Amino acid sequence: MNLLxxxxxxxxxxxxxxLEREAMNDxxxxxxxxxxxxxxxxxxxxxxxxxxxxxxxxxxxxxxRIIRYISIAASILLILGVGVYSLLNKNQSHExxxxxxxxxxxxxxxxxxxxxxxxxxxxxxxxxxxxxTIPSEKTLPLQAKIERKRVSKPAIKPKTRNDAxxxxxxxIATIQANEVTMPDSTPLVEDKAFAMFPERDTxxxxxxxxxxxxxxxxxxxxxxxxxxxxxxxxxxxxxxYSGTNTGVTSNEHGYFELPASKNDKIQIAFVxxxxxxxxxxxxxxPISVVMKEDNAQLSEVVVVAFGTQKKESAVxxxxxxxxxxxxxxxxxxxxxxxxxxxxxxxxxxNIKPKPVIGKKKYExxxxxxxxxxxxxxxxxxxxxxxxxxxxxxxxxxxxxxxEKSLCPEADKEAIRLIEQGPDWTMGxxxxxxxxxxx
Amino acid sequence: MLNREKTEKLSDEDLLxxxxxxxxxxxxxxxxxxxxxxxxxxxxxxxxxADKAQDAVMQVFENIFPKILQYDIKTFRTWIYSxxxxxxxxxxxxxxxxxxxxxxxDIMESDEVLNLLSEEENGxxxxxxxxxxxxxxxxxxxxxxxLFFVKEMSYQxxxxxxxxxxxxxxxxxxxxxxxxxxxxxKNS
Numbered sequence: 359m360n361l362l363x364x365x366x367x368x369x370x371x372x373x374x375x376x377l378e379r380e381a382m383n384d385x386x387x388x389x390x391x392x393x394x395x396x397x398x399x400x401x402x403x404x405x406x407x408x409x410x411x412x413x414x415x416x417x418x419x420x421x422x423r424i425i426r427y428i429s430i431a432a433s434i435l436l437i438l439g440v441g442v443y444s445l446l447n448k449n450q451s452h453e454x455x456x457x458x459x460x461x462x463x464x465x466x467x468x469x470x471x472x473x474x475x476x477x478x479x480x481x482x483x484x485x486x487x488x489x490x491t492i493p494s495e496k497t498l499p500l501q502a503k504i505e506r507k508r509v510s511k512p513a514i515k516p517k518t519r520n521d522a523x524x525x526x527x528x529x530i531a532t533i534q535a536n537e538v539t540m541p542d543s544t545p546l547v548e549d550k551a552f553a554m555f556p557e558r559d560t561x562x563x564x565x566x567x568x569x570x571x572x573x574x575x576x577x578x579x580x581x582x583x584x585x586x587x588x589x590x591x592x593x594x595x596x597x598x599y600s601g602t603n604t605g606v607t608s609n610e611h612g613y614f615e616l617p618a619s620k621n622d623k624i625q626i627a628f629v630x631x632x633x634x635x636x637x638x639x640x641x642x643x644p645i646s647v648v649m650k651e652d653n654a655q656l657s658e659v660v661v662v663a664f665g666t667q668k669k670e671s672a673v674x675x676x677x678x679x680x681x682x683x684x685x686x687x688x689x690x691x692x693x694x695x696x697x698x699x700x701x702x703x704x705x706x707x708n709i710k711p712k713p714v715i716g717k718k719k720y721e722x723x724x725x726x727x728x729x730x731x732x733x734x735x736x737x738x739x740x741x742x743x744x745x746x747x748x749x750x751x752x753x754x755x756x757x758x759x760x761e762k763s764l765c766p767e768a769d770k771e772a773i774r775l776i777e778q779g780p781d782w783t784m785g786x787x788x789x790x791x792x793x794x795x796x
Numbered sequence: 797m798l799n800r801e802k803t804e805k806l807s808d809e810d811l812l813x814x815x816x817x818x819x820x821x822x823x824x825x826x827x828x829x830x831x832x833x834x835x836x837x838x839x840x841x842x843x844x845x846a847d848k849a850q851d852a853v854m855q856v857f858e859n860i861f862p863k864i865l866q867y868d869i870k871t872f873r874t875w876i877y878s879x880x881x882x883x884x885x886x887x888x889x890x891x892x893x894x895x896x897x898x899x900x901x902d903i904m905e906s907d908e909v910l911n912l913l914s915e916e917e918n919g920x921x922x923x924x925x926x927x928x929x930x931x932x933x934x935x936x937x938x939x940x941x942x943l944f945f946v947k948e949m950s951y952q953x954x955x956x957x958x959x960x961x962x963x964x965x966x967x968x969x970x971x972x973x974x975x976x977x978x979x980x981x982k983n984s
Contacts, residue, residue: 374950386877390837417825
């Protein structure tokens, strides 16, 4: 091969000439030849062979990364599955009446998990959820087992939640993995149904007013479909009984099932839409809910990354936050002080506009673009022109006034520089700038 | 292990497609290996150090291999060249070494002149113009151009034979080509 000969040091002959001519039209080759000209060595051939070998090694057929990851993931799941299975089996043999703390904590966690699904997620749940979302068919049989257990175990009041949760953290994670992946089908609704009636000591003789919920859930369910005005299903809308904290969320088809209750007032809510209050009738007919968009609810928030871009028509103040304070995420985007992102809100604060490119670069622009004064009365003058102006919604200077004049030409030049200069960030405070003429 | 004979004949684009279709990364290994000598040379130019050049070539591989199928690559050759060049420049910038600005673009001129010079047909009108223009060149340029394009001598050959320095040879050829181009265009 021509190139190899060249690399080895051969620089003479027609072959080399050919290579050199090729290089005239090929930058890649030209650069490479230049490199080999620069650094002559007997090493090159060996190095090239070594690189070749390493590359082939890394791309060997058996080395398929994806397959490796899948097999690792599968084996982890298997281990988890076996672990959970054996744990559950162990628990089954214990007495119903006097559950020891670990058992109850296990079930508190389940309940907690299902309850939390409807109510605002607390961070614990969130962490576990995000970690274990690998789908697996193994979840189904386990799910069935969990359901049955729940029926026979007494429920624990919410206040014990926090103590138990720390102990059962690992169990939460595993069970949650199983729970999360369940497709939306009736078993899930049943779980939610169970969660709604914490006092449901179904078989416990102490409380005689418990509802045998399992049996009734299937028979009396209030179902419906939630859509927007264009008939698109709204997934994740919350459907709750008025005055309570419990309810369900609609699935990806907008479908929901609320277990029957004496309460017939249902509240349906979805972000960005007007809430719907309805009174369910006693029939079994599915409820059709159409939600209207609520434009007033959403306050427009424009996210600007570090002040380099802006939404043209936005009016208001941009607050930028230096990267150093990007520690804690804010719970409300409109909350400026939390400052994890630059948020342009519609509140008018006394914000002073700044050059988008920065003060130094703006000063550089001024220095580089200032045109020398030619008119007789101005050319010998040295001093500053002070201008005052505001910034409009496009970041352009407007209403430029001369506060301190030097001479007419200088003033005009100063105004020109500002008018034609770079953009400014938004702000309603006026800008004062001094331009030096030498 | 893939059959070497078969894979040698495949084009760069074919290799990428085979990798995409079969999931067998060896196709990509073969593709990248094709360019190792050139990539190594380019990196040698920028780093002026064989170790660093070698590291760079391997680093570029590590960088692109995971996502190679996701890129929209029109021509692998030009793409990999710019990837490598950018990598070298970035690495140099980080270490704040001096980057040698290259004016290679001067060398990239149209093929036309080259073709004309290599043609052996006589009686062609364009050939006649070419001959005239060659005569008009300064002696050193004319000499070097003829030796390089007609006698097919390499730079080193010309250096040995004529006693010019390597840089002189290159510049005579560059300038000669440029002057010829201008002359031919004037007279066409």
